[in-house]
Amino acid sequence: MIVRVIEYQVDGGETIRLLTDLLDPETAPAGELTELYHQRWEAELSNRQIKTSQRGPQEILRSAAPDLVHQEIWAHLTVHHCLSRMIVDIAGHHRIDPDRISFVKILKAARRSVIQQSTATPRKLQQFLARLTAKLRSLDIGPRRDREADRLVKRFKLKYADPPKGWKRQPTRRIQPKTITLLPKLI
Known part of the structure; x- marks a missing residue:
């Protein structure tokens, strides 16, 4: 398989090599691909919406x-x-990014209205x-990108256990947008 290699750095850090089968730089510019690559976690967020929010935590399929x-x-x-289609429709109506609409709030509103509807x-x-x-203000969660949180080892939660002494939950922090620098091609 023939692939295109795009090398770049984020905030001057380590060199990242992105392999893609999109070979034409006219239709898929390198800068655009590197920005899109950093949004790849959106697919994982969608999986989480189904597994945790929609189906419920620790719920198994009944069939x-x-x-x-x-x-x-x-x-x-x-x-x-x-x-998701409802979210896109609402966001399009108000000309905002669909990522700013809370999936959980839409899910709860839909659940409440199932019997009525x-x-x-x-x-x-x-x-x-x-x-x-009309309730957009309560649905809008603001911009979601550019966040990071400390990586923690998840511990098994005991039902009535106290947290260890000195343990504090670290809040999610907003971070500055990252600078992506494309590196020159070496032949």
């Missing part, structure tokens, strides 16, 4: 047969897609979306 497991997974993916007409669903859009 026993392989076909039913397949069906249950597709149901989770379909619900996630619908909620079970007999809904398309008009009622549009009214629901309009009410949700």
Whole structure:
């Protein structure tokens, strides 16, 4: 397989080599690819939304047969897609980045309205979306990029245990945007 190698540094640190099968520098400029690479964690965030927020922590699939497991997974993916579509619609209506809309808040609003909407007409669903859009201030979580937190070893939580003496939870910090420097190509 033929690949393109892009070398760059973030804030003058170690050299990072990005391999891609996007070979044409006209359609995929190196600077654009390096910026997109640093947003790759968005896919992991989407997985977390399904596993932790939507399905619930430590919940297992209830189905026993392989076909039913397949069906249950597709149901989770379909619900996630619908909620994500709502987020994109709301963000587009207000011309903001969809990453600023809280998935958990949309999920909770949708759960609260399931019983009310079970007999809904398309008009009622549009009214629901309009009410949700009107609450944008409560849904907007602000810019999400450029955060970092100290890496900690996760410890098994005992139900009634006190934290160790002197232990403090470190808050997530906002950091300055990173500077990406493309390195010259060596032949």
